[in-house]
Amino acid sequence: MFGLIDGNAFYCSVERVFNPALHGEPVAVLSSNDGCAIARSAECKALGVKMGQPIHEVSPEVRRRLKILSANFALYGDMSGRVVSVLRDLFPSVEVYSIDESFVDMTRVPDRLEAGREARSRVLQWTGIPTCVGIGPTKTLAKLANKLAKSTPQGVVQALPESSEVAAFPVEDVWGVGRKWASRLGAEGILTAGDLVEADPETLRARYGVVLARTQRELQGVVCAELEETEPQRKQIVVSRSFGREVASQEDLAQAVATFAVRACEKLRARSLQAGGVWVWLHTNPFKTGAKQYHPSKAMQLIHPSSDTREVLAVARSLVRSMYRQGYAYKKAGVGLLDLSHGDVHQADLFSGMDPRSAKLMAVMDQANRRFGRGSMSLASAARRPGQSPKWAMRQESLSPAYTTRWDQLLKVR
Known part of the structure; x- marks a missing residue:
């Protein structure tokens, strides 16, 4: 016998845990860049807001009644x-x-x-x-x-x-x-x-x-799918985001791709995997009428399977340079890690040896970021300048605090 425990309007319920004033109110949680409704309270559904509906399509009268929040996926x-x-x-x-x-x-x-x-x-x-x-x-x-x-x-x-x-x-x-x-x-x-x-x-x-x-x-009661306590090994890991606003310079685009590559490598190491190839794609805004469109995509094999962020970044930045064209406004980019295998399986290369310091260096970076917060230690190509948000940063105008994952945003009880 199986049981399925499902959180009711989960994202909205999490927001209500830390902000009780939202109880009984029509709450809508929006997707990345505050685009579409991805979670709705019962009160929000009663007002006719559909799942996945772009928030700009909701009538002004209804929007004024909603408590609209940006998605806080870390929370x-x-x-x-x-x-x-x-x-x-x-x-x-x-x-x-x-x-x-x-x-x-x-x-x-x-x-x-x-x-x-x-x-x-x-x-x-x-x-x-x-x-x-x-x-x-x-x-x-x-x-x-x-x-x-x-x-x-x-x-x-x-x-x-x-x-x-x-x-x-x-x-x-x-x-x-x-x-x-x-x-x-x-x-x-x-x-x-x-x-x-x-x-x-x-x-x-x-x-x-x-x-x-x-x-x-x-x-009919015949079990065809058993309980899976461990996650099946992934075939690829993808990190992709739409930008808060369009970017045109190669520097901004490369920084965004580097940031996504760093996050993808963190996920890779958390699963004790290594990648054999890197895939990068760029997109202009297909919904912008009259704008020039360009949607390149390229992949490249690594010399040997690796989970070293430095090696992945070198390939990702090379792919960005080869695909970048001036005169286009880019709205989205993504990084995919391909041909995944377990980290304890190594295929030697005749002309290129593996850096024996790699595993220790990556372990120190991951440990520092777990202790002090994601991005506390990173590589220069993906690092953000203190006090500044990059041009491509997601638009999250109604983001709630990281109540449980950042010391400086813990809930204060007076």
Whole structure:
């Protein structure tokens, strides 16, 4: 048996933990550069704000009623970790599915509904985050139960294959179906999860493939996806951002790419991986009418797999120089680390040896940044000048303080 614990409007709930004045108010958290709504409180949804809707498309009357906040991902990630730590105390196995969702193992739990209520109560008491709990014999049924739980006062629901709630559940809301498939299934008379369960499996597999066939089996109570306590090894790591405003100089563009490369390498080392190649891309603004468009992309292999930020930066900056063209206004850039492998696997090169000091140097940088904050120690090409924000910095006009990750922004109680 699986349980799915999901934070309700997670980003909004985190903001409310540290700012109680937001309770009962319509809260909208915006994406990078304050573009689109990526989290909405129930009050915000009631005003008609859609998920992913650009904030400028919301009517001025509604915007005046909203409490609009910039996304504070560092804060949300830290609070997510605290929720997960509570769940690890309660359940033998936990799979962190996303920043606001975790699957837990309830196989040996005698009273699953009571366990769900206890998890919900403890997470709320210890972190302030309201949650809902879905329970089922498969991950798909647990996900379905979680959606049902959101509309109940107790917030905990168990879904079994034979239950009437499963039979009547809209097929477009089933995990793994999606809007495109839901439209095709609806044309064939498959409108509910019950209809999907009863559909001919061979026909379903032939028309939609193995993914939907597995979804059907999971709705029938057959486990097709086990709990994954460890993150599968990634094939690539990508760091990409839209700029707060367009940049035109090669220096500004190179600094942005260098900053993204540094962050990508930090993620790489945190997973004990190394990269065999580097990919860089640049974009002008495709939504700017009349502007000249340019969207270059290049990749280059490293001489040998590495997690050394210096080596990745040298390649990334070289790629920027080769792609840069004057006369264009760049709006977005990104860095990808490719051909990932475990850090203990080394392929020697006949003409180029590995720097024996590399691992120790990177370890010192990572330790300093963990202790004193990201960016405390960096390389000159990616370093920001004290007291100055780079031209490409994201627009975050309503960013809340880093209440849990920076000493100078801790909540003060008077």
